[in-house]
Amino acid sequence: MSSNETCSGRSAGPAAGVSGGEPLILALDASHERGSVAVCRGAGVLAEILFDASDTHSATLLPAVDACLASAKAALGDVSLLAVVSGPGSFTGLRIALATVKAFAAARGAPVVPVSSLETLAAALPCASLPVLPLIDARRGEVYGAMYDTGAFAPREIVPLFAARPGGLREALGAALDSGPVILCGTGALRYRGEIEPSLPAGSVFAPERWSIPSASVCAFLARGRRPLAPEETAALEPLYLRPPDARLPAGAPLAEGGGDRA
Secondary structure, eight states, rough: OOOOOOOOOOOTTTTSSSSSSSSSEEEEEEEEEEEEEEEEETTEEEEEEEEEEESSSSHHHHHHHHHHHHHHTOGGGGGEEEEEEEOSSSSHHHHHHHHHHHHHHHHHHOOOEEEOOHHHHTTTTOOSOOOOOEEOOSSTTEEEEEEEETTSSSEEEEEEEEEEOGHHHHHHHHHGGGTTTOEEEEEHHHHHHHHGGGGGTTTTTOOOOGGSSSSSHHHHHHHHHOOOOOHHHHHHHHOOOOSOOOOOOOOOSSSOOOSSSOO
């Protein structure tokens, strides 16, 4: 996957070794305080932009979409498939990303595929010989997690989505931790490493910070070949929540807060 710097774009151009017959995919992630947008054709990444959304996702997501499309020499009208990271993660960021994708789908008529943020994190470590355990910092002294086998590229779920205290991972994962070491990634693994390590099997590995934030291009890769939502499913699409958000918005309030809360 590409490793672009924050607020920078990379364009391979429409003829950079990817088939023009493949659908053009626009993928969005605003589940964390750093977000990303990617334009892909098939398995090829035409452009990907990372942006800092610690101020407000609403002020940064649409400019990132415009810049990414321009870098890929594409327009919204060229997009055949919309992919979006649907959670868990920032309450406000997820709602803004899903609202944006719904608006694009209504305007363009393009189908939508939602992808879990935890699955997107795991898929960034393909062909791993150890199970991958992504953990997202959920605030309130908790993490959200799931465990995957990524040996065949696309993640296969071993342990479904859960919420737990960092020191209680063994209780949350049960026998899945008894089979041997794991690879950990995500903001939760970074923040709570000291509390998590004592419960891990010997030989477990913490991925560097580069693998702590979901990538929109990985989201696009996972969306390929999946069944898109029907129009009525897209209209009803909501962020994947594990608990009520830390901050509730008043009815009718614009989604302009920062992305620090967790869903």
